[in-house]
Amino acid sequence: MTQVIRTALRVEGIVQGVGFRPFVYSLATGLGLGGLVGNDVDGVFAEIEGPPATVREFLRRLEREAPPLARIERVTTSAMPPAGTASFTIAPSGPAGRRRTLVAADTATCADCLRELSDPADRRYRYPFINCTNCGPRFTIVRDVPYDRPLTTMAGFAMCQPCAAEYHDPADRRYHAQPTCCPACGPRLALLGAAGEPLDLGEPLTGDSLGAAAELLGDGRIVAVKGLGGYHLAADAARDDAVAALRARKHREDKPFAVLAAGLAAA
Ligand SMILES: [Zn+2]
Ligand SMILES: [Zn+2]
Structure with missing residues (x-):
């Protein structure tokens, strides 16, 4: 009879919202x-059950193969009695308590998402x-751990059926990606004037808020860009009149502004 052990482990660091x-x-x-894994206020907890050599291999690969956005600060393990479970489940999130876990920073759009973004056949x-789980907003949208x-600024956007299917599929890149959405169920672009009125700029820009x-x-002109977490005030950095107007209105006569560029070469 093969010996079976069960090991409880706790993983601390940036381990939530990164596909851990x-x-x-x-x-x-x-x-x-067999066993289970879940999120709680301290990070990720798990219980792993199987032959000792396989559990050891699991622990070795846990740190070595962690998802790209994860930062493991500490893994602690303790032995517990085997429960006789051969299946593995993802447990519901633990109850609220003292908050100690870290939340990942926002991350630039990944290569997979950029490919979908420019694919006319893709629904996004x-x-x-x-x-997806490997990129996008994190810290910006978090209200609590x-x-x-439900604890992010995306709480108000109910997932459509295709998004929900991806979200619940462990084999999908968007499995448990909290901000996941699409044109059918997520935030949309709109162009509003200074008084909040919808701007109709006429042909050929109608319906193309981004182009407008x-x-x-x-x-x-100065455009306030509202994102998932707040506003950016934007102006053409190459136009002295636009930058001067922004400086005057913000009362920032000589403090540097952040500059957005498509890449190092453009900067
Ligand atoms: Zn992505
Ligand atoms: Zn959707």
Whole structure:
């Protein structure tokens, strides 16, 4: 009879909102181990059950193969009695308590999302709020921990059926990606005037808020860009009149502004 052990572990660091639970799930199921994994206020907790050598391999690979946005600060383990479970489950998030876990920083759009963004056949083609487990907003949208959608600024956007299917599929890149959305269910672009009135700029810009905003920036206007967490005030950095107007209105005569550039070469 093969000996079976069960090890309780706690992982601390940046381990929420970075695909850590699905990573643990696929690592454990791939090794044929039983147990569970979940989020709580301290980070990620898990219980791993199986032959000692396989559990050791799991622990080795846990740190070595962690998802790209994860930062493991500490893993603590303790032995517990085997429960006789061969299946592996993702436990519901633990109750609220003292908050100690870390939340990842916002991360630039990943290569996979950029590919979908420029693919006319993809349902997120040109959708500005595209993201997945490996990229997108994190810190910006968090209101509380554990990091789950109801505690983010995305709580008000109910997922459509295709988004929900991705969110619940452990094999999908968007499994438990809290800010996931699409043109059918997520935030949309709108162009409003200074008084909040919808701007109708006429042909050929009707319906293209992004293009219209770019046109306004090109004309030296200041555009307030509302994102998932707040506003950016934008002006064409190459136009002295636009930058001067922004400085005057913000009362920032000589303090440097952040400059957005497409890449190092452009900067
Ligand atoms: Zn992505
Ligand atoms: Zn959707």
